[in-house]
Amino acid sequence: MTAIPQSINELMLRSQNIAGLTLGEIANSQNIQIPKDLKKNKGWAGLLLENVLGASASTKAEPDFPHLGVELKSLPINRQGKPLESTFVCVAPLVGLTGTTWQTSYIKHKLSKVLWVPIIAEREIPIAERIVGTPFLWQPSMQEDQLLSQDWQELTDMIVLGNVENIQGRHGQVLQLRPKAANSQAKTKAYDKHGRPFMTLPRGFYLKAHFTQQLLNQYLNINIS
DNA sequence: AGCTGATCATTG
DNA sequence: CAATGATCAGCT
Numbered sequence: 001m002t003a004i005p006q007s008i009n010e011l012m013l014r015s016q017n018i019a020g021l022t023l024g025e026i027a028n029s030q031n032i033q034i035p036k037d038l039k040k041n042k043g044w045a046g047l048l049l050e051n052v053l054g055a056s057a058s059t060k061a062e063p064d065f066p067h068l069g070v071e072l073k074s075l076p077i078n079r080q081g082k083p084l085e086s087t088f089v090c091v092a093p094l095v096g097l098t099g100t101t102w103q104t105s106y107i108k109h110k111l112s113k114v115l116w117v118p119i120i121a122e123r124e125i126p127i128a129e130r131i132v133g134t135p136f137l138w139q140p141s142m143q144e145d146q147l148l149s150q151d152w153q154e155l156t157d158m159i160v161l162g163n164v165e166n167i168q169g170r171h172g173q174v175l176q177l178r179p180k181a182a183n184s185q186a187k188t189k190a191y192d193k194h195g196r197p198f199m200t201l202p203r204g205f206y207l208k209a210h211f212t213q214q215l216l217n218q219y220l221n222i223n224i225s
Numbered sequence: 226a227g228c229t230g231a232t233c234a235t236t237g
Numbered sequence: 238c239a240a241t242g243a244t245c246a247g248c249t
Contacts, residue, residue, distance in 0.1 A: 042233055043242025050242080061240060074243080086228085088243055123245095169229040179230055180240095188238075201230095202239080209227080 001030070002054035008068055008137070014053050015117060015135035023119070024128030026052050034128050044127075046074045049117055063110070070137070071114045076121035077133065081216055083209040084121060092177055092203045094190035097160050102149040105156075107205050111148065114138045116215065136219040144174075147211075151175035155205075162193035165200060174211035180204030 005011040018026055023045060027034045030051050035041040049055075055064035055072055064072040076084040090110050093100075102108055118133030140148065151172035158167050167177045179201050187199035 038233090038244060040233055041242095042244045043235085045244095046242045047235095076244080085244065091240060121244095176229085179232085180243095181232080182234090182238095183232060184230080186238080 001051055004054045004056060005065065005068070008070065011053065011065060011068060011070065011115065012135070012137065015115060018049075018052060018117075018132050019134050021132050022128060023048060023130045023132070026132070027128070037127065045076075045119055045121070045130075046072075049074055053115075063113075065115075069113050071110055071112075073114055073116050075116050075118045075212060075216075077118045077216070078122050079120055081118070081133075081220070083212045083216070086176065086178075086206040086209050087212055088180065089175075089205040089207060091180055092155070092159070092205050094159055094164055094188060094200070094203065095197075097156060100156070102152050105152060107152060108145075108148070111140060116212075118216065134219075136215075138215055138219075144211075147174045152205075159190070162191050162195070164190050164203065167203070172208070174208055176206050176208055177203045178206055 002014070005014060024034055027048060030048070032048060032051065035044055038044055049072060050064060053072065056066060063069055073087060075087065078084055090107055093106070115135055115137050117135040120131045120133060151174055155167060155172060155175070155177050158164065158171075164177075169176050169178045171177065181202045184201060186202055188202040189197050190200045192198050
């Protein structure tokens with residue numbers, strides 16, 4: 001386990017130092033076992049990055065680097081640089097939303113400063129041979145914040161009005177609400193249309209792949225110009 | 226081929 | 238059960 005970075009610069013230097021390395025090389029340097037596949041180790045790459053970059057305990061409900069206000073996100077991409085998956089952000093609150101606005105929401109705070117670490121992770125590539133791309137620090141632009149805000153408001157309105165079970169992945173332009181649970185039998189409290197509590201599948205906020213692709217493209221453009 | 230709903234491990 | 242880390246896999 002690497003020590004906690006003391007500054008953004010130190011964190012960025014570290015992340016730049018693992019660019020180009022394979023997950024196998026990083027795992028070996030940390031004495032971490034490499035799984036054959038991620039079917040039963042879905043968060044493995046993310047935990048590996050936390051370890052090598054010196055993030056604090058991943059079990060807490062706070063940023064990976066609390067003192068820096070930075071959230072760490074791995075981003076699986078193909079060889080062409082396109083995201084392979086949507087990006088999970090956080091569990092979506094289904095109760096206690098009275099008075100919450102986008103500005104005061106947990107998700108806005110969580111997305112305020114993100115260190116993205118792309119990993120070329122096509123399924124055909126063995127885990128150990130997957131290569132870390134160029135990490136980049138992102139803070140939402142006004143336009144991006146506006147897009148996120150709109151989607152968040154639409155989804156939150158539906159939750160508050162008791163329509164959580166009518167929300168599908170296709171809702172939202174850049175942010176979506178999808179199941180986030182051990183399985184489809186998991187339950188958490190929500191309110192129905194009549195304001196009565198009932199149990200439903202836990203949901204999470206995810207960034208759509210199209211959105212994270214725009215972030216990657218921005219970064220590439222900065223490099224070229 | 227991309228997307229959406231389902232799922233896996235671990236910790237407190 | 239909730240929150241951390243996400244990817245799997247079937248369907249369109």
